[in-house]
Amino acid sequence: MNLPLGYRYAATYAGIRAQQRDDLALIVSGMPASTAAVFTQNRVQAAPVKLARRHVKASEGRMGAILINAGNANCATRSGDRVALESCQAAGKLLRYAARQILPASTGVIGVELPAKLITKALPTLVNNLSGDAFGDVARAILTTDLVAKQSFAEVTLSRGTVRIAGLTKGSGMIHPNMATTLGFVMTDAQIAPAPLAKILKRANGASYSAISVDGDTSTNDTLVLMANGASGVRVLPADLEIFEAAVITVLQDLAKQIVRDGEGAKKLITIEVTGAPTDQGAAAIARVIANSPLVKTAVAGSDPNWGRILCAAGYAGVPFDPAKVDIDLQGVAVCRGGLGAPFEEADLKTKMDAPDCLIRVAIKGGKGRATFWTCDLTHDYIRINASYRT
Amino acid sequence: MNLPLGYRYAATYAGIRAQQRDDLALIVSGMPASTAAVFTQNRVQAAPVKLARRHVKASEGRMGAILINAGNANCATRSGDRVALESCQAAGKLLRYAARQILPASTGVIGVELPAKLITKALPTLVNNLSGDAFGDVARAILTTDLVAKQSFAEVTLSRGTVRIAGLTKGSGMIHPNMATTLGFVMTDAQIAPAPLAKILKRANGASYSAISVDGDTSTNDTLVLMANGASGVRVLPADLEIFEAAVITVLQDLAKQIVRDGEGAKKLITIEVTGAPTDQGAAAIARVIANSPLVKTAVAGSDPNWGRILCAAGYAGVPFDPAKVDIDLQGVAVCRGGLGAPFEEADLKTKMDAPDCLIRVAIKGGKGRATFWTCDLTHDYIRINASYRT
Numbered sequence: 138m139n140l141p142l143g144y145r146y147a148a149t150y151a152g153i154r155a156q157q158r159d160d161l162a163l164i165v166s167g168m169p170a171s172t173a174a175v176f177t178q179n180r181v182q183a184a185p186v187k188l189a190r191r192h193v194k195a196s197e198g199r200m201g202a203i204l205i206n207a208g209n210a211n212c213a214t215r216s217g218d219r220v221a222l223e224s225c226q227a228a229g230k231l232l233r234y235a236a237r238q239i240l241p242a243s244t245g246v247i248g249v250e251l252p253a254k255l256i257t258k259a260l261p262t263l264v265n266n267l268s269g270d271a272f273g274d275v276a277r278a279i280l281t282t283d284l285v286a287k288q289s290f291a292e293v294t295l296s297r298g299t300v301r302i303a304g305l306t307k308g309s310g311m312i313h314p315n316m317a318t319t320l321g322f323v324m325t326d327a328q329i330a331p332a333p334l335a336k337i338l339k340r341a342n343g344a345s346y347s348a349i350s351v352d353g354d355t356s357t358n359d360t361l362v363l364m365a366n367g368a369s370g371v372r373v374l375p376a377d378l379e380i381f382e383a384a385v386i387t388v389l390q391d392l393a394k395q396i397v398r399d400g401e402g403a404k405k406l407i408t409i410e411v412t413g414a415p416t417d418q419g420a421a422a423i424a425r426v427i428a429n430s431p432l433v434k435t436a437v438a439g440s441d442p443n444w445g446r447i448l449c450a451a452g453y454a455g456v457p458f459d460p461a462k463v464d465i466d467l468q469g470v471a472v473c474r475g476g477l478g479a480p481f482e483e484a485d486l487k488t489k490m491d492a493p494d495c496l497i498r499v500a501i502k503g504g505k506g507r508a509t510f511w512t513c514d515l516t517h518d519y520i521r522i523n524a525s526y527r528t
Numbered sequence: 529m530n531l532p533l534g535y536r537y538a539a540t541y542a543g544i545r546a547q548q549r550d551d552l553a554l555i556v557s558g559m560p561a562s563t564a565a566v567f568t569q570n571r572v573q574a575a576p577v578k579l580a581r582r583h584v585k586a587s588e589g590r591m592g593a594i595l596i597n598a599g600n601a602n603c604a605t606r607s608g609d610r611v612a613l614e615s616c617q618a619a620g621k622l623l624r625y626a627a628r629q630i631l632p633a634s635t636g637v638i639g640v641e642l643p644a645k646l647i648t649k650a651l652p653t654l655v656n657n658l659s660g661d662a663f664g665d666v667a668r669a670i671l672t673t674d675l676v677a678k679q680s681f682a683e684v685t686l687s688r689g690t691v692r693i694a695g696l697t698k699g700s701g702m703i704h705p706n707m708a709t710t711l712g713f714v715m716t717d718a719q720i721a722p723a724p725l726a727k728i729l730k731r732a733n734g735a736s737y738s739a740i741s742v743d744g745d746t747s748t749n750d751t752l753v754l755m756a757n758g759a760s761g762v763r764v765l766p767a768d769l770e771i772f773e774a775a776v777i778t779v780l781q782d783l784a785k786q787i788v789r790d791g792e793g794a795k796k797l798i799t800i801e802v803t804g805a806p807t808d809q810g811a812a813a814i815a816r817v818i819a820n821s822p823l824v825k826t827a828v829a830g831s832d833p834n835w836g837r838i839l840c841a842a843g844y845a846g847v848p849f850d851p852a853k854v855d856i857d858l859q860g861v862a863v864c865r866g867g868l869g870a871p872f873e874e875a876d877l878k879t880k881m882d883a884p885d886c887l888i889r890v891a892i893k894g895g896k897g898r899a900t901f902w903t904c905d906l907t908h909d910y911i912r913i914n915a916s917y918r919t
Contacts, residue, residue: 247836445638
């Protein structure tokens with residue numbers, strides 16, 4: 138798979154984190170790129186989040202680079218705003234962009250001052266090292282508690298030619314990862330204006346990053362960026378919008394699922410499909426509580442078809458439904474019909490549940506709302522107590 | 529401490545759970561007792577919960593006995609309603625109470641038929657074995673994943689004399705124990721009418737069982753009962769109401785904290801006090817998200833004064849506040865003032881945090897709302913990734 142045209146990348150160790158491991162990274166477009174971004178909904182927002190929001194607006198969604206550091210969230214500190222701004226100014230100067238065309242992002246510890254000097258001193262080296270090949274270096278530099286680097290690529294052929302999409306992300310799908318910052322950066326060489334790009338990102342985020350159990354409990358620093366620099370010379374025509382959006386969604390879902398798979402001790406990716414809710418929002422609420430239920434997740438880890446836990450979790454989602462009209466399928470096997478147990482071959486289903494992917498389908502038959510969520514199983518000691526509880 | 533007068537207890541093994549361990553228990557009052565109860569808010573409710581609700585109403589809050597089984601939740605089954613009713617009828621007949629004066633409660637696996645015969649066959653033995661001393665046997669019989677039995681006792685002197693209160697409970701404060709059924713049964717020999725008793729239970733529940741991180745994600749079977757049989761001959765006069773309620777709250781808080789201390793791998797009890805919220809409800813919402821935050825709980829486990837995680841959790845409680853007006857204290861040490869780090873002696877505070885009790889105080893200075901919550905720390909592998917993250 139080819140990387141999108143017109144981007145260069147670099148990563149270096151700036152001394153921000155204790156371990157000597159790259160902690161500062163740049164993603165630079167050769168020309169101003171249409172840029173859309175979504176940020177954390179937390180009331181406590183890190184300085185780079187506040188500045189990034191302002192910069193996207195001030196540049197009217199035409200930005201040049203993304204500057205990312207790991208090891209320090211630059212949040213709840215005295216000098217935070219100044220540090221974020223000085224970093225963007227210094228990067229802009231070296232890259233010949235206005236400061237407002239630099240999008241800052243940070244991840245790491247909260248409440249510890251981040252010395253601006255660490256960043257400004259490392260920037261010249263970083264800029265000198267920019268290369269079209271260093272995509273993977275950036276993917277590694279932004280990690281914190283992640284076990285593996287996460288990247289995804291796509292090529293899609295539109296009316297006027299082929300465009301490329303490449304994304305990298307960090308974040309670790311923990312038990313209930315309420316403060317594990319998620320950063321995601323997706324670059325494409327398609328040519329598209331900022332306004333339609335923002336609409337695409339909003340919908341794609343809803344179908345990916347907002348559909349893993351990371352979301353909801355947002356960190357102070359969560360940031361997801363989509364850049365389109367047009368370097369392919371291929372314009373996204375109105376007729377291409379749907380297929381282009383589908384390709385963006387594919388990349389974002391792939392990245393989001395990689396976050397879930399990197400869950401602490403996770404052995405299985407669980408997909409939760411809810412249909413028949415009063416609304417899509419209601420379906421998402423039900424899928425979310427199932428995804429966040431440790432007892433469901435331990436049952437899956439233990440390959441235990443304990444559908445009662447799924448039904449119970451659905452019951453406290455705050456969405457009205459009739460328990461007597463609920464059907465549940467596990468790995469395609471009917472385990473609950475009309476809120477009651479359906480006959481199934483336990484040993485056979487257990488074997489099916491040993492697979493690295495688990496599909497839970499819940500049909501509540503109260504409307505047309507549907508949603509898909511992803512989460513991981515819960516292993517370790519927690520399982521010792523819960524997974525064998527049913528038998 | 530003396531047990532309340534006029535109650536008898538019994539427990540036996542009825543073959544409901546696989547392990548040969550008592551799984552059926554009776555608490556019987558010698559005379560009809562004023563009875564108040566609160567139940568799960570889950571949309572999926574077990575048959576015994578639905579029947580108990582009806583029986584409290586039908587008996588006008590004057591009940592004779594509580595019949596409890598462990599090993600099967602009697603929820604989402606074809607025969608559930610009939611089994612619950614037949615059990616109460618059989619118990620009522622043997623105890624010379626109307627069926628509506630028997631309060632049923634179940635805990636265990638969901639979606640597996642519970643044979644009524646197991647209960648009705650064991651009931652005669654159970655009734656024959658009733659004894660004033662078997663309180664502890666009942667406390668053990670109702671356990672499922674709990675590691676220890678949980679009991680609490682109080683004596684309180686009112687205007688007309690002394691009354692006794694005794695409570696037993698089950699439930700295990702797990703990571704996010706959304707479906708670990710909580711059962712709590714509190715008996716007193718005070719003389720008080722059902723209506724004021726219900727008011728006392730409602731408030732006491734709010735300050736105890738609803739203030740541990742078990743609540744919110746309620747199981748299908750959660751049940752908390754308060755019985756007052758008047759066997760002491762001591763009436764609770766209007767002037768005694770406050771002191772009597774305080775004693776009930778003490779017992780309920782003690783039981784609720786025992787549930788938290790029995791958390792999976794828990795080594796510390798964490799108390800979270802939130803003040804200065806717009807309302808008490810807002811304070812409770814903030815205390816709850818802090819209590820449910822695995823990253824806060826792992827930091828406490830690692831004696832890491834990572835106040836940024838506390839501030840961040842508060843930020844997604846959905847309660848408006850100004851982060852620049854937040855003060856945080858850990859073990860009485862100021863760690864955050866006005867949303868920024870306060871200077872503290874790290875090594876010293878770490879030693880203080882090694883204690884088995886941890887106090888987190890959050891003052892958000894936006895009103896007069898206050899709340900106290902209890903939760904436990906998170907240990908094991910989860911800590912390996914998170915607890916050392918800050919240093």
